[in-house]
Amino acid sequence: MSIEPVLFYIFSAILVxxxxxxxxxxxxxxAALFLILAFFTSSAIWLLLEAEFLAIVLVLxxxxxxMVLFLxxxxxxxxxxxxxxxxxxxxxxxGVVVAVIVLLEMAVVxxxxxxxxxxxPAPARHGADxxxxxxxxxxxxxxxxxxxxxxxxxxxxAIVAAxxxxxxxxxRVKYQNPAEQVLIRRNDRVRMVKMEAEKKENxxx
Amino acid sequence: xNFEFPDFAPAVPEIFVLSMACTILIVDTFxxxxxxxxxxxxxxxxxxxxxxLTVTMHSATPQVTFSGTFISDGLxxxxxxxxxxxxxxxxxxxxxxxxxxxxFKGEFFVLGLFAVLGMMILVSGYNMLTLYLGLELLxxxxxxxxxxxxxxxxxxxxxxxxxxxxxxxxxMLLYGMSLIYGATGSLDIGEISSYIRNSSxxxxxxxxxxxxxxVALAFKLGAVPFHxxxxxxxxxxxxxxxLFISTAPKIAAFAMVMRLLADGLxxxxxxxxxxxxxxxxxxIAIGNVVAIAQANIKRMLAYSTIxxxxxxxxxxxxGTDEGYSAAMFYVLVYALMSLxxxxxxxxxxRAGFEADNISDFKGLNERSPWFAFMMLILMxxxxxxxxxxxxxxxxxxxxxxxxxxxxxxAVFGVVFAVIGAFYYLRIIKFMYFEKPEDTAxxxxxxDMRAVISANALVVLAxxxxxxxxxxxxxxxx
Numbered sequence: 001m002s003i004e005p006v007l008f009y010i011f012s013a014i015l016v017x018x019x020x021x022x023x024x025x026x027x028x029x030x031a032a033l034f035l036i037l038a039f040f041t042s043s044a045i046w047l048l049l050e051a052e053f054l055a056i057v058l059v060l061x062x063x064x065x066x067m068v069l070f071l072x073x074x075x076x077x078x079x080x081x082x083x084x085x086x087x088x089x090x091x092x093x094x095g096v097v098v099a100v101i102v103l104l105e106m107a108v109v110x111x112x113x114x115x116x117x118x119x120x121p122a123p124a125r126h127g128a129d130x131x132x133x134x135x136x137x138x139x140x141x142x143x144x145x146x147x148x149x150x151x152x153x154x155x156x157x158a159i160v161a162a163x164x165x166x167x168x169x170x171x172r173v174k175y176q177n178p179a180e181q182v183l184i185r186r187n188d189r190v191r192m193v194k195m196e197a198e199k200k201e202n203x204x205x
Numbered sequence: 206x207n208f209e210f211p212d213f214a215p216a217v218p219e220i221f222v223l224s225m226a227c228t229i230l231i232v233d234t235f236x237x238x239x240x241x242x243x244x245x246x247x248x249x250x251x252x253x254x255x256x257x258l259t260v261t262m263h264s265a266t267p268q269v270t271f272s273g274t275f276i277s278d279g280l281x282x283x284x285x286x287x288x289x290x291x292x293x294x295x296x297x298x299x300x301x302x303x304x305x306x307x308x309f310k311g312e313f314f315v316l317g318l319f320a321v322l323g324m325m326i327l328v329s330g331y332n333m334l335t336l337y338l339g340l341e342l343l344x345x346x347x348x349x350x351x352x353x354x355x356x357x358x359x360x361x362x363x364x365x366x367x368x369x370x371x372x373x374x375x376x377m378l379l380y381g382m383s384l385i386y387g388a389t390g391s392l393d394i395g396e397i398s399s400y401i402r403n404s405s406x407x408x409x410x411x412x413x414x415x416x417x418x419x420v421a422l423a424f425k426l427g428a429v430p431f432h433x434x435x436x437x438x439x440x441x442x443x444x445x446x447x448l449f450i451s452t453a454p455k456i457a458a459f460a461m462v463m464r465l466l467a468d469g470l471x472x473x474x475x476x477x478x479x480x481x482x483x484x485x486x487x488x489i490a491i492g493n494v495v496a497i498a499q500a501n502i503k504r505m506l507a508y509s510t511i512x513x514x515x516x517x518x519x520x521x522x523x524g525t526d527e528g529y530s531a532a533m534f535y536v537l538v539y540a541l542m543s544l545x546x547x548x549x550x551x552x553x554x555r556a557g558f559e560a561d562n563i564s565d566f567k568g569l570n571e572r573s574p575w576f577a578f579m580m581l582i583l584m585x586x587x588x589x590x591x592x593x594x595x596x597x598x599x600x601x602x603x604x605x606x607x608x609x610x611x612x613x614x615a616v617f618g619v620v621f622a623v624i625g626a627f628y629y630l631r632i633i634k635f636m637y638f639e640k641p642e643d644t645a646x647x648x649x650x651x652d653m654r655a656v657i658s659a660n661a662l663v664v665l666a667x668x669x670x671x672x673x674x675x676x677x678x679x680x681x682x
Contacts, residue, residue, distance in 0.1 A: 068248040109413045113549065115387060142208040146216075146271035150326055152347060153223060157319045161349030165311035168355060 008048055015041040028074045050126060053133040119201050208272075215268045215277035218258045218285065225251040226318040233311030241309055245300055248314040249293055252321070256289040269331060273393050275487075276331035277682030278535075284408055284460050291453045291540050292321050298548045298658055299445030301649060308354060308443060316353075317449065320346035323434055324457035333382045333392040333469075336461060340378070340425070343457060344371050347450055351442040354384045363441025374424030381417025384410055385470075390516045392467040401472030402420030403551055405430050415473055418465055419480050426458045428518060429487035432511045439507035442497045444561065445552065447503055448547035452540045459536040462521055467529055473546050474524040477595055481522035482614060493625035505628060506546055509587060513539045518629040519618060519661045520602035530678040531601035536600040538586075538667070538676065545583040545660040551578065552657060557649055568641025576647065576654075577636045580662035587665045589622055594667035594674075601675070 020040040022031050039062045046055035140148055213220065229251070233244045259282050267278035296317065301308040323343030330336035348371065352364030386392055388398040388410040401411065420429040420431065427435040439447045466477055492512030517539070520532025552561030553569075560566075570577040585593035599622060603615045667674055 090493065097424075105413060109384070109409045110387075114410050143272040144272045144274075145211070146331070147334045147338055150335065150342060153319070153322065154338065154342050156227075156348075157316070157342060158317070159344050160312060160315060161345065164310070164316070165349060165352055 004048060008045065011041045012047070015045065019079045027081065029071065031068060032071050035070075036063050039063050039067070050123075051132060053136055073120055206313065211272065212270045213269070214262060215264075215270050216275055216329075217262050217340075218255045218324060219329070220308060221254050222251060222322045222325065222352050225254070226315055226322065230315045230319065232317065234256070234542055236311070238535050241311065241314055244311045244314050245296065247297055251318060252289045252293045252296075255321075255325075256286055259285050259289070263563055273395070274332040274335045275329050280460065280463065281329045282442060283497060283677060283681050284533075285325055285536055286349065286457050287540065288324050288328070288453045288456055291456070291544055292317065292449070293303065293464030294544055294548075294656060294660065295445075295449045295452060298448060298544075298551050298653060302443075302445045302551045302554060303651060305442065306354070308445075310353075310385060311352065312640060313350065313445075316346040316350050318395055319324050320449070321453070322674050324453060326461075327457045328460035330461075330464060331653060333394070333465075334396075336464060337375075337378060337382065339457075339555050340461065341375060341393065343454060344375070344425075347446075347454065350449065351438060351576070352447070353445045356444075359441040360443060363438045366434050366441075370424065374421045374431075376419035376425065376524055377417050380417075381414045381421060384417065388414065397469045398471055401470065411470075412476060415477060416480070418470070419477060419484075420491070422458070422462055422465065426455070426460070426517070427511055428484045428512045428514050429491045429511060431512075432488065432491070435511055436504045436507040439510070440501060440503045440561075444503065444547060444551050444559065446640070448551065451506070451543045455510075455514075455543075455564070456536055456540055459517065461528065463533075466521065466611045467524075471524075478522050478524060481518050482611070485515045485518035485522060486614065486617060488512060488518065489621045490515075496625065499628075500563055501561055502550055502566070502632075503547075505563065506543070507648075509625070509628075510539075510543065512621070513587075516599060516602050516622075517605045518616065519614065520608050521606040523602075523611075525575065525605060525609060527608060528602070528605035530675075530682040531598075531605045533678040534675055535682065536597040537678070538594050538664075541660065541664055541667075542583055542586050542595060545657065545664060548589065548653075548657045549576070549580050549583065552649055552653065555645065558643075558645075560643075563632060565643060567635045567639040567643075568620045569636040571641055573647050579658055580636060580673065582634055582661045582665050584629040584632050586668065588626040591670050594664050594671055596668060597671040597675070604655070 002025065015038055015102065018034045018041065021034040025031050039058055043055040043058040046052075046058065223224050226248070229244055229247050232247065233241075234629035236243055262277070263282045264277075265279075267276055269276050296314065300309070301312070303313060321344050323341070323346060326339030326385055327343060328334060330339050336526060348364055351367055352361060354360040382392070388408055389397045391397055391400065406651075408429045424431040439451065442450065470477065489512050492515060496505050496512070498510035499508060501672070508574045514537075517532050517535050520528045520535055522528070523531075553565055566580070569580065582593060589595045589599040599618075601619055606618070607611075607613045
């Protein structure tokens with residue numbers, strides 16, 4: 001038996017466990033860390049499939065950028081988890097029934113009889129000089145140029161939406177304006193007030 | 206590898222709308238508050254320009270470009286022109302409403318144009334990947350628009366519900382598409398269609414993929430039992446945005462149903478017909494019955510939308526060309542009626558007052574007999590009362606269903622349409638036979654009054670002369 005199936009099963013076991021733990025653990029920081037573990041192992045599985053570019057991008061983009069931001073957000077926001085877990089027991093039976101049905105359906109369909117090696121023969125192995133990245137690039141910017149452009153527009157809309165939802169002038173927020181601070185003159189801030197000395201009668205009273 | 210450089214000509218309207226949306230985004234940042242109307246005018250000019258381009262670039266034969274991911278055919282072009290028209294009217298109706306509520310920002314129009322672009326991509330998608338991306342572009346813009354009224358709790362709640370349920374639906378759609386890709390080995394609608402016609406129809410993988418896709422479509426259109434988000438989102442969103450969500454995106458969603466079910470999975474018609482029968486029957490029943498209990502007109506119109514989606518499915522499930530063209534006629538008519546009805550809600554609203562209760566329509570005849578009459582036409586049309594176009598729309602889908610032998614379903618639809626007439630007629634009763642609670646005069650600009658009158662009169666005119674629109678729908682299917 002070659003080493004590949006062994007590696008595959010090890011990584012798959014880690015992936016499934018980590019994914020389950022993302023949902024189950026109580027501490028959101030641990031959940032985020034398990035998600036990182038899940039990304040790492042799935043990228044290892046992609047490496048076994050010879051999808052090197054996707055595997056590296058998954059680690060670089062998701063683990064390197066997205067999950068780090070995610071961790072920051074989780075740590076910075078003080079989220080009270082108790083209300084989120086309310087009604088968990090009440091909805092559990094319905095959820096379990098639906099989940100089991102979906103799982104059974106998938107088990108019936110997505111199995112070796114439909115997606116086995118007879119139906120989907122394993123792709124031929126490529127040599128060391130084969131560049132996965134080049135192949136992807138050559139179809140991404142030609143055959144899939146149109147979907148690629150639409151994806152870019154979706155990202156633009158995400159930026160516009162995020163900015164329009166978060167950037168607004170709120171009254172009573174004390175933020176600094178450096179330009180104003182630099183341009184300030186003494187007369188704007190300090191005012192000489194001349195006051196009469198107080199009268200004697202007041203003191204005596 | 207052999208790569209054919211794509212022909213950009215069929216996609217010129219899309220390229221134009223995208224360029225203009227980006228231009229408006231930049232121009233808007235340099236405009237001061239009082240010049241914001243320039244953004245509005247540029248957006249309207251964009252829609253007009255896109256309509257001109259779509260009509261001039263139209264060719265009699267379907268053109269497929271961008272390696273088979275884009276199609277420009279009669280169906281796409283007709284639906285696109287209607288989307289421009291309806292969006293232009295939505296912008297016009299919304300302008301004053303937004304100004305009064307301090308929501309008149311460039312983002313509304315930019316996101317609106319991006320949503321239009323998403324709808325255009327959706328109606329022209331000939332590959333499951335482009336269909337999905339178009340849908341996401343449309344949905345993302347809509348989520349942000351619903352959330353735009355930041356100080357309103359209801360809007361934020363509606364946006365959250367819309368976003369989460371929309372994300373679930375997108376997940377369903379993607380899973381269904383991946384299963385179909387697994388079974389057929391292609392994302393191209395044409396190739397999927399020919400694969401299915403050449404293979405045995407009881408492939409389990411295909412069927413499971415089909416089920417997931419139908420669930421996602423039902424979510425997006427709001428068919429029972431996937432309708433829960435519709436009343437909350439329609440109610441919570443600012444009326445101008447409810448107006449947008451309830452009109453043009455329905456046309457795009459219809460196009461998606463046509464591309465996926467009729468074109469791509471047409472070979473599985475026997476299988477999806479049964480599912481759609483259940484969805485349609487439940488939508489018609491629950492939509493019409495629950496609408497009776499609503500006191501808020503936006504919620505009432507939301508349930509009425511659900512029942513209209515049921516009737517739309519009646520046309521689709523027939524699976525014949527007559528059925529598809531009846532469904533197309535229905536969705537176009539529905540968009541016109543919904544545009545008018547939500548437009549009336551905006552017309553009655555003013556600064557600090559939302560006319561979103563049914564009782565706000567009390568005595569409208571005393572306040573403004575003309576607009577009471579316009580609302581009467583719209584309500585009659587929604588109920589399907591003869592001289593209006595709503596009658597022909599219902600008649601067309603019902604006759605399509607009868608033609609394929611599902612007489613019981615047609616009878617069921619008629620019975621619930623009669624039950625549904627109750628809540629439309631109740632508004633008419635309020636307008637004509639009750640004393641007004643609110644006697645403030647209607648304050649709106651001339652253009653809004655003119656267009657909303659035109660909108661209602663078109664509904665009436667199409668009811669008297671429905672032939673041209675029916676013929677148009679029949680030729681492009």
